[in-house]
Amino acid sequence: MTAYPKTTALMRRGAEFLGTEYAIMCGAMSWVSERNLVSAISNAGGFGVIACGAMTPDLLDAEIAGTKALTDKPFGVNLITMHPMLFELIEVCGKHGVGHVVLAGGIPPKGSVEAIKSFGAKVVVFAPTLALAKKLLRSGGDALVIEGMEAGGHIGPVSTSVLAQEFLPALSEEHLVFVAGGIGRGEAMAGYLEMGAVGVQLGTRFACAVESIAHENFKKAFFRAGARDAVASVQVDPRLPVIPVRALKNKGTELFTAKQREVAKTLDEGAIEMAEAQLQIEHYWAGALRRAVIDGDIENGSLMAGQSVGMVKEEEPVAQIMDTLMAESEAALSRR
Structure with a gap:
């Protein structure tokens, strides 16, 4: 029996897709989403994602190997579509039997989705418009992340709440949709799950975890900051x-x-x-x-x-962050 039955039931499709206990993905944050944080998130029941960013194939090879040494749970790799060595990076993922590849930063170039699927991996895509989302899902995307402008890093122009209202009714019955951007508490997570999302993605909430290698100065800047x-x-x-x-x-x-x-x-x-x-x-x-x-x-x-940076006030272990999110979500759903 799970401690969070209502939340777990709403996450079931997402968790089955990821192979995890909870359908909570960690956004790929360059320099932050490396082996230590990624393995900690996967070990805590979530889904860690290595941020390849500007890495060379050799560096990615070492990072995946290093992550596998720290966890036997599923994790993914985020690749930037404009990377000049994209296909070599995909080969590295195939060599290690990576189960999920997240393609971010633009429309996947011709042949990239097929190259990922050739070694049995699932493809996760991002889309800023409903029309493009449908096209990417038709073209081989196995799951979609919709990310609102509240998110950190590269962003689109539309808020998470508006994207969720537009995308989820149109896609959630037939497709797997994860929601990201501005999620800092479990109550928000519960709301998107009720709307039809199969899971969520958070980045900022995990950036200052105990297991994050981010510099002390970086973390303190987060603790001092507000949303504005x-x-x-x-x-x-x-x-x-x-x-x-x-x-x-x-x-x-x-x-x-x-x-x-x-x-x-x-x-x-x-x-x-x-x-x-x-x-x-x-x-x-x-x-x-x-x-x-x-x-x-x-x-x-x-x-x-x-x-959501204003909700990050102290260093916490990843497992504690995960439990807090799930408990907040469960409490919210139980009050319905």
């Missing part, structure tokens, strides 16, 4: 299709604006192609995030955080 401190980046040049990023406002936010101007200037001069320009922006974020997460430079680094 997590702001979206501004697009400087309309020709440069930069996906907005939500992070705590600091000097690093201003540095990114300057970086956009620099890249736009090289575009003007014809020195680089658009694809290279976008890649330069992604590499900037990877470096800025590393400065904050690993080096503890919270002034110049990127403090990617969702608006």
Whole structure:
């Protein structure tokens, strides 16, 4: 018997798909979602996801192996669709028998979904519109994550609550839909499950867990922050299709604006192609995030955080966070 029967019943399809006790995924946060946090989440009954980000195939190979040494539970790997070595990264996932690959950052390139399915893995996709969601699910996506603009990191323009109302009635009967963005407590989780979601994804809530390797300065910045401190980046040049990023406002936010101007200037001069320009922006974020997460430079680094950051007040073990979310959800459902 489960301690959380009502929540577990609503999560059943999602948990079966992930192979976990709870259908709670951890969002892939570059530098944060590595072997220690990923294995802790999977060991606590959730579903950890390695953030490949800008890793090379060799680095991903080592990270997957390191994670497998810490857990025998299922976990996934998040791959960025614009990564220049995407197919080599998919091969690494296949070599290790990774069961779930999450494709983020754009429409999966031709052949990528088939390459993942060739070794028996499930494909999880993101979609900002209902039409694209249906297309990706028809094209081989096994599950969908809808992520609202309250989330940390790369975001779309629509709130989680609106996306849930639009997507879930249309998709939830036939497809597996996970909801993400701004979820910090179990009551919100319960609401989306009742609307038809099979599970949820949280990032910010786990970023400062005891098992997170994030620098002490990074965690303290989260503990001090409120929802209004997590702001979206501004697009400087309309020709440069930069996906907005939500992070705590600091000097690093201003540095990114300057970086956009620099890249736009090289575009003007014809020195680089658009694809290279976008890649330069992604590499900037990877470096800025590393400065904050690993080096503890919270002034110049990127403090990617969702608006739920105001609910993160202290370091807690992952297992405790998981139990709190499930207990809050169960209490909410029991009051119905």
